[in-house]
Amino acid sequence: MPIHNVCVFCGSSPGKSPVYIEAAKSLSELLVSKDIGIVYGGGSLGLMGAIATTAIEKGGRVIGIIPSAMASGMEKPGFSLPGETIIVKDMHSRKALMNEKSDAFIALPGGIGTFEEVLEAMTWSQLSIHTKPIVILNTNGFYEPLKGLIENAIQEGFFKEGNRGLAVFCNTVEEVLDALVSYQPPSARIPITWGKDGAI
Amino acid sequence: MPIHNVCVFCGSSPGKSPVYIEAAKSLSELLVSKDIGIVYGGGSLGLMGAIATTAIEKGGRVIGIIPSAMASGMEKPGFSLPGETIIVKDMHSRKALMNEKSDAFIALPGGIGTFEEVLEAMTWSQLSIHTKPIVILNTNGFYEPLKGLIENAIQEGFFKEGNRGLAVFCNTVEEVLDALVSYQPPSARIPITWGKDGAI
């Protein structure tokens, strides 16, 4: 499946080290250079803002999807809504639409919201809701504990070893594009037939 | 807030060690003994099945909430839908209704679906969608890597230290009930005003 748009999950904080913002900007530039549009959670904060504003500066396509209650918090000095913004009613509508508009998922470092977003994308793939590539940018080794969580779940019998490749971990921005292109949905996904209206 | 019903997230696998099933059964008995109803993802598999069937044996209240595409997979020998079952259309409807019907969340060991469920409950609390207790049963040290993921996010500036208490980790089933009762929503939650229709 050709990748026209990727959904990017990442922190609304910038992180304490400049390497996180640098990675976000670098990924954003690379996506624009490949004519890949960016779908993200909207707003100008932290890594999310860096991804969006960098892409717009470089002439890229950016769609931010944000619940109305959070968008109204962006209507003050120092906040903005870069790119095309789609206002939705709630957090689930946001994630459903982000999925609908994307051909792949990339997670950068972030907080618990980012963790749940990428784990939900993985869960949906595991349940055969989609087969899209999921790539995790492990800048600064940030995601080593998530690798540990997944490996422990395999070890203890709660996650199938054959699904280890649901998400591909990359250490550099350059690896991310290769991972998106070469991605293969893993073998141990659960075959469930979802109706048109009943996927997410 | 009195706790009438708790939402339990856990694996649809039993885990390799018997300690996981034992913990699930033990928690289930304890909840029934306190007249606390159980809301879970439905079905008879793994820890999920152990929680539900134990509670029913002990005379407890059990509601399983499951998407139709997954429920139809339960209509074969060896599978069942214990308790009252509510069929929903998709994964988001399931989680929204599980939240709606519960006064607190408990996570037991599980796979990526369990991880995303408890992290979403934490994310919703962080965003002031709810103030419900969230307790993680760390049987066999299963959730040590999740602690590590959260601590690293604090260290690197992506999660507020003042929100560390969003989820309380417990080592034993007995601690879980105390944690539910003594839970205090942490101080660094983000004050967002959600409309009636726009929470999840």
Ligand SMILES: [Mg+2]
């Ligand atoms: Mg989720």
